[in-house]
Amino acid sequence: MAFWKPGTVGPGSEVERSVTETAQDLITSYNAATASRSLEHQRTTLPAYQKRKVILHRLNHSRVLILVGHTGSGKSTQIPQYLDEAGWATGPWMIACTQPRRIAVTSVAQRVAQEMRVQVGAQVGYSIRFDRRILEGKTRIKFLTDGMLLQEAISDPLLSRYSVIMVDEAHERSVNTDLLLGLLKRILRKRPTDLRIIVSSATLQSETIKSFFADTLSDGAGNDTLETDPVSLLSLEGRSFPVEIHHLSQPTDDYMERAFQTVCDIHQKEPPGDVLIFLTGKEEVNRLVGQIKDYGSRLLHGKMQLNAFPLYAGLPLVEQMDIFSPGQAGTRRVIVSTNISEASVTVDGISYVIDCGFVKIRTYNPDMETHQLVTTPISQASATQRAGRAGRTAPGKVYRLYTKASYESLSPHMVPEIQRSDLSPIILQLKAMGVENIMDFSFLSPPPIPLVSQALETLNALGVLDDQGGLTPIGEKMVGMPLEPRLAKMILVSGDLGCSQEMLSIAAMLSVTSIFIQPPGEKTEASEAKAQWAVQEGDHLTLLNVYNAYVERGKSSGKWCYRHYLNAKSLERASIIRSQYIALAKKVSLPLVSCQGRVEPILKAIASGYFDHAAQMQGDGSFKCLRNGLTLHLHPESVLFKQSPTWVVYHEVMETTRNFMRDVTAIEPTWLTEVAPHFFKKRQIQPRPRHEEE
């Protein structure tokens, strides 16, 4: 393996245009096409239409309206139109409607524009990262991700352009939705008369949200212009079909086997209709798809045939699209999916759902400072949501691979994301929005204290927060950047080290997933291809190497990427993200300089961001974390896996079968004390003893 030098490129020549269509675009146009019939009729038959007057009336008397609306009620598309028709967007005012996901923002905006017979970007617009279709002064209804509205709050803390803000899908409890609700509660106190909030949520969460808002609004703070109930709750019926629920009579210890048996039973005994199966991960999905295909191939001709499709986020686009193309007549389709089908992707025409009852969730352990990916039982809310996938277009059936008693013992909801995340970026974001002390912020579900204190410690160690918890000069520059604090730190110091161009590329590459692709059956070729990019310094410089080669290719060689087992889509996204970082870097006057192939400045910049993620190799080939003494291992996907670096820094630790360091760079230990003397002086480079191992 060679050392890094600029322009280290793998072999390859021709330049091809990259594919610009994404699966999301295709799904959006697919939905738009099926939805174009008799718009007016569809609008007036939606459950939301029956409640139009009530909704508008309530909004005149309550500052917060909580809508319990099930799928198919038409709330996301209709309510913004009712508000517009009722005059909530006259003069300078706008109506905002937030969604947790980009795809929902663009498809709902398209649908509403179509119903209003206007162009997207005119009276109806949307705003998501890297794509903004808003006409200032003309756009009245604006759809946006909740993350995007949070960004707007940095420059406009009172969100003063909006008369009504509707937060959709609040029951999903994403970090951004939770932050937004807390922020809106604060804004309501400062805008007592001219702001209305609509929160749409599923049943059980709605009471929590109601009391969350009620306790501020009933304390007499400027609520005299409105009558009686400052927080109002309204239920909208959905328009879905009944779903028959089956539980196991005895618990199973092998849901994979039961899932397979259930598919076979359905195929033999039930009338035509497609099947959706929920499993926990890619590996399980592929295994079951194989089994079902195998079974399907042995079916007699003349009988109904069976075909199986995998569905998970990392699936190549072409294969994901297979699911959305119409199936063959006389064939039952079985979609074997991860949790992506629970809320993110909707597959139409499902009559049977098989639910294994588990989900993989990512959690953060503040004591070890590690991330874990753990398989846990789902919540009752998730079980209901999964079941509902069978009743979207016709009555359906759900087969739960657990007992009725197990269902009843499930917790009503998942632990919200904010209670199991690394809070250090979140604290910075709150600072950007003017929340000085995180303990003063009103959280719908407050994060546990250990998470808060660990995040504050980390930010203090990074030199972002001073000992009083205030922003340092470097912290001021970091605030508002959509970057993890460690990455922001290494970018900011790279200006002085003379390698900001390189660090911006590395940070952009770390912000996207799956740069290297591994098609099934081409494992050897893929790892050989990756080895050609590998450099001895480690994964960060390898990523830089790939990015530079991609730029030299003119950024648009789909075929070239494919031949080198690189993900063209991810590289394209990295390049867009990099230009955003450059714009942000200019705002804080960061000098944009290149180190012209010198490697030491880059490595020192990396060390400055990750110094608290340093580890030393032990005699047995494992590593010991300098900060907390935890035993760590190089991930086999790291380019350093077969090397023997003595000292490394890492991006993060992911605990699966062991504690694996992901994205690792070899360093000189002397750099650590050089870039962070305060940190190592305080700790005297003594690993903190861990009681568990003693």
Add this chain to the structure above:
DNA sequence: GAGCACTGC
């Protein structure tokens, strides 16, 4: 020698 659910700025 592993094998990562999902989303967002």
